[in-house]
Amino acid sequence: MKAKKAAVLTGILLGCAIGIAACSPTAKESGTTEESKKIQETQKAGETQESSKTGETQTPQETQGGQETADSQASAEKMTLGEASDFLVETAAKYGNRIRRDSLLKGLEDREQEEADGMDMLVIVSRAFGTLPEPEASKKQKEDVDISSVPEWAMSDVENLKRVGVLKKSDIDGAEKAVTKSDVESMVQRVMDLYGN
Structure with missing residues (x-):
């Protein structure tokens, strides 16, 4: 690219x-x-x-x-949940994390043809990279993000992103908006920046 x-x-x-x-x-x-x-x-x-x-x-x-x-x-085009998952399977593999598509879509299979929203993106990005290790303190985001509004089905994945400092307030505020490939790429880049890759 x-x-x-x-x-x-x-x-x-x-x-x-x-x-x-x-x-x-x-x-x-x-x-x-x-x-x-x-x-x-x-x-x-x-x-x-x-x-x-x-x-x-x-x-x-x-x-x-x-x-x-x-x-x-x-x-700039909106992605379906299935398209976003396919993109993340390929992207995670480039960084050495092989994940199966069905693992990303677990519990969301019935929605794979629907447009992915911000919450879906957070969940599948977290699943694509697994439990993230604690980053260097200097790279960790200082932003305090309230995740009390996150639904139970997404909570553990969102907590994974918050714990390491990848999550931003705007992610939660925009959780219901449809996402584009650019949004997913941006979220992946945040994870990569955090770990220096």
Whole structure:
């Protein structure tokens, strides 16, 4: 994902450089300059190289500056509980924690096609990484979060996140809102930041 972002950023910067070169008096007179041709060639070569590294084909929408990429659109779409679970199974495996999908969805199987809400996300993130070890004191969040409103079915998982300092007040306040892939990624990143991974 970082590689895609780098490719998009490179495309934006090179696109700006081409735009500036095209606005210069010399460029207007001659139609295009040698410099802008080189920039265009470099941009195309960079996109091709980036695509070959990731093994993916980029669409024009992904390479043009100022437009949303397919990734950012996907990140903004609401996820079902099943999709969020699939994402977490893959993500946890990257960090060495192999978890089965049915373990994440235990007790929630009948809702797997429904949109995941904030409480669902907290529960499956906690389950994806298991009982979290006590982090370094300097990394632990200082925010005091009231979890008295958390339903009983989710309490042990939410307590797991609170104990290590990953939980924020906004997680509880937004517990009924539908979550996006970006929300889940952000929560996972908080866990990773806590343990320095």
